[in-house]
Amino acid sequence: MSGSLVLRVRAALSAIKDPSSGRNIIAAGAVGGLSADEDGKVRFTLEVPDGDRRAAEALLKAAESAAASVPGVTGVAAVATAHSAAPHQQQQPAKGGHDNPFGLKQKPRIEAAGEQLSGVKSMIAIASGKGGVGKSTVAANLAVSLSARGLKTGLLDADIYGPSLPTLFGIKGKPEMRDNKIVPFEAFGVKLMSIGFLIDPDEAVAWRGPMVMGALRQLMSDVDWGDLDILLVDTPPGTGDAHISLIQSKKLSGAVIVSTPQEMALADVRRGVQLFRQTNTPLIGVIENMAWMEGPDGSKQFLFGEGGAERAAKDLGAPFLGAVPLYPDLRQASDDGLPVAATEHAAARTFDQLADQIVKFTERA
Numbered sequence: 235m236s237g238s239l240v241l242r243v244r245a246a247l248s249a250i251k252d253p254s255s256g257r258n259i260i261a262a263g264a265v266g267g268l269s270a271d272e273d274g275k276v277r278f279t280l281e282v283p284d285g286d287r288r289a290a291e292a293l294l295k296a297a298e299s300a301a302a303s304v305p306g307v308t309g310v311a312a313v314a315t316a317h318s319a320a321p322h323q324q325q326q327p328a329k330g331g332h333d334n335p336f337g338l339k340q341k342p343r344i345e346a347a348g349e350q351l352s353g354v355k356s357m358i359a360i361a362s363g364k365g366g367v368g369k370s371t372v373a374a375n376l377a378v379s380l381s382a383r384g385l386k387t388g389l390l391d392a393d394i395y396g397p398s399l400p401t402l403f404g405i406k407g408k409p410e411m412r413d414n415k416i417v418p419f420e421a422f423g424v425k426l427m428s429i430g431f432l433i434d435p436d437e438a439v440a441w442r443g444p445m446v447m448g449a450l451r452q453l454m455s456d457v458d459w460g461d462l463d464i465l466l467v468d469t470p471p472g473t474g475d476a477h478i479s480l481i482q483s484k485k486l487s488g489a490v491i492v493s494t495p496q497e498m499a500l501a502d503v504r505r506g507v508q509l510f511r512q513t514n515t516p517l518i519g520v521i522e523n524m525a526w527m528e529g530p531d532g533s534k535q536f537l538f539g540e541g542g543a544e545r546a547a548k549d550l551g552a553p554f555l556g557a558v559p560l561y562p563d564l565r566q567a568s569d570d571g572l573p574v575a576a577t578e579h580a581a582a583r584t585f586d587q588l589a590d591q592i593v594k595f596t597e598r599a
C-alpha cells in the first residue's frame with residue numbers, strides 16, 4: 235500500500251466539510267479504513283448523516299471527487315455508512331427494511347435472516363484488519379479442510395469489495411434458483427455462495443451501507459444452506475457494516491482474525507478484537523499468514539518480521555491459532571481454482587492444524 239498516497243488523499247479529504255458537525259470529515263472522524271493499493275486504487279468508508287439521503291449522497295460524491303483528484307489515484311471505492319451508535323449498543327436491528335439488491339421477494343430483517351440459518355450449527359466470521367492479507371485464501375482452505383474431515387461445511391463470501399471465492403474455487407456463472415431460494419454451488423464438498431456470483435464487483439464498491447447489509451441478509455436467508463456443521467463467512471477487510479450485520483443476526487458463534495506479520499502492529503487488529511469483544515462474540519483466535527518463506531535447505535526467511543502475530547495476539551489477550559508460511563506456488567494454485575488444502579501440498583497440513591482448532595472451538599461452544 236502506498237503510504238504517501240494515503241496521506242495526500244487524507245489531505246484532500248480534509249478540505250470537505252461534514253455538515254452535521256461543521257468540521258472537516260477527517261477531523262470529524264467520518265472517514266474510516268482509508269487505504270491505497272500499489273495500483274493507486276483508494277478505498278475508504280464515510281460516515282454520512284442518517285436519514286437525509288440527498289445530503290449523504292452529496293457528501294459521498296464530494297469525498298469521492300476529492301480523492302479522485304489526487305495525482306496518482308487511479309480509482310476510488312468509497313462506501314457510505316450511516317451514523318450509528320457504537321457497535322455494542324447496536325444489538326437490536328433497525329426497524330424497517332433495507333434495499334433489496336437482488337430483487338428477491340423476501341426482505342427479512344437481519345435477525346430473521348439469522349433464524350433462517352436454523353440448520354447451521356456454527357457460523358464463524360473470518361476477518362482481517364486490512365485487505366490483501368490472505369483472509370479469503372485462509373477461509374477457502376479452512377473450509378476445504380473442514381469438509382475433508384466429514385463436516386458439512388459452507389463458505390459465504392461476504393467481501394463486497396473484492397469477492398474472491400469464485401476465483402479461488404474456479405466457479406463461473408450464476409447460481410440457480412429453486413423454490414425462491416438461491417442454490418449454493420458446491421466444490422470440494424463445500425457449499426459456496428459469494429456476493430460475486432450475484433453482482434458485478436465494480437458495482438458493489440459504490441454500495442451504501444444499508445445495501446451491504448441488505449445483501450448480506452439475503453445471502454444468509456435466501457440461500458438454501460440446508461444443514462451445515464460450520465458456515466465460514468469471509469468478511470470484508472476492516473470492521474464495518476458486514477460485521478455489524480453478522481453480529482446483529484445473533485447467529486455468529488465466533489470469529490477468527492487473519493493478519494500478515496508486519497500488519498500485526500497492535501492497532502491493526504485491535505479494532506477487530508474490540509468489536510468482537512464488545513459484542514460478546516467469542517474470538518477463536520488470530521492466524522498469521524505469509525509468516526515466513528522456507529528456503530531449499532528448510533531455513534525460514536522472515537520476510538515481514540518474525541513472530542509479530544503471536545506477540546500481538548498475546549498483547550491483546552487473544553488466542554494465537556498458528557502461522558501459514560508464504561508458499562510461492564500457493565498464489566498460482568488459488569488463481570487456478572484449486573485450494574491447496576485439497577492437494578498434497580505442505581500447506582494442506584498447516585490448514586488441517588488450523589481447522590483442528592476451529593473444530594475444538596465448536597465442540598467447546
Ligand SMILES: Nc1ncnc2c1ncn2[C@@H]1O[C@H](COP(=O)(O)OP(=O)(O)OP(=O)(O)O)[C@@H](O)[C@H]1O
Pocket residue numbers: 362364365366367368369370371372393396397398470471523524558559560561562563564565566568569
Ligand atoms: N500463504 C500464502 N502464500 C502465498 N500467497 C498467498 C498466501 N496467502 C495468500 N496469498 C496470495 O495473496 C493474495 C491475497 O490473498 P487473498 O485474496 O486471500 O487476501 P484477502 O485478505 O482476502 O484480500 P482482500 O481483502 O482483497 O479480499 C492472493 O493472490 C493469494 O493467492
